[in-house]
Amino acid sequence: MKRNLFFAATMLLAAAVSCQKAEPLAETDAANAALTRAYNMTPKITIYVETNDVNPLNAGDYLLSDGTPYASIVELFASNIHAETVGGIVRPTLYLNDKMTNLLENGGAEKYIKPLQDKGIKVLLTVLGDWAGIGLANMNDTQAE
Numbered sequence: 544m545k546r547n548l549f550f551a552a553t554m555l556l557a558a559a560v561s562c563q564k565a566e567p568l569a570e571t572d573a574a575n576a577a578l579t580r581a582y583n584m585t586p587k588i589t590i591y592v593e594t595n596d597v598n599p600l601n602a603g604d605y606l607l608s609d610g611t612p613y614a615s616i617v618e619l620f621a622s623n624i625h626a627e628t629v630g631g632i633v634r635p636t637l638y639l640n641d642k643m644t645n646l647l648e649n650g651g652a653e654k655y656i657k658p659l660q661d662k663g664i665k666v667l668l669t670v671l672g673d674w675a676g677i678g679l680a681n682m683n684d685t686q687a688e
Contacts, residue, residue: 587615591669594619595642599666603659616665619646623673635677635686637670 590602605613622643627636645651647668656666672678677686 588613589616589618590614591618591620594621594646595640599646599655600658603662603664612662612664614664616667617659618667618669619643621669621671623671624675624677625673626675626677633677633686635682638673 590605592599592602599617599619602614602617603612607613623638624635625638626633628634639647646655659666672681
């Protein structure tokens with residue numbers, strides 16, 4: 544009985560707190576209406592691009608009504624860290640499949656990355672551990688270096 548009463552009181556209090564009305568923005572904040580209250584900054588939108596079958600330039604085609612890019616960040620998915628053993632020492636090696644290699648090398652960066660950067664979009668390369676136990680959190684100091 545006490546447990547049910549405690550639960551009911553907790554739910555009632557939660558409902559009362561959640562139903563409180565947020566205070567309206569002051570007139571001085573009208574210019575900052577697009578900014579979030581929590582961080583006082585414009586929200587960042589990230590688009591992940593599967594580079595095996597999608598052109599990363601598509602992410603730059605989405606625009607807001609004022610003409611600025613919708614995305615703040617484009618993440619290219621994905622490269623892998625392979626565990627390569629040389630002379631008995633395991634070292635991490637960045638592996639790019641053929642699609643990612645073409646995207647980043649042989650003029651691909653100029654064709655696919657720079658146009659996004661020119662629009663003010665940050666372009667990042669995602670890196671996966673590839674189930675090899677050699678992900679960024681698993682590396683010792685020598686491997687990280």
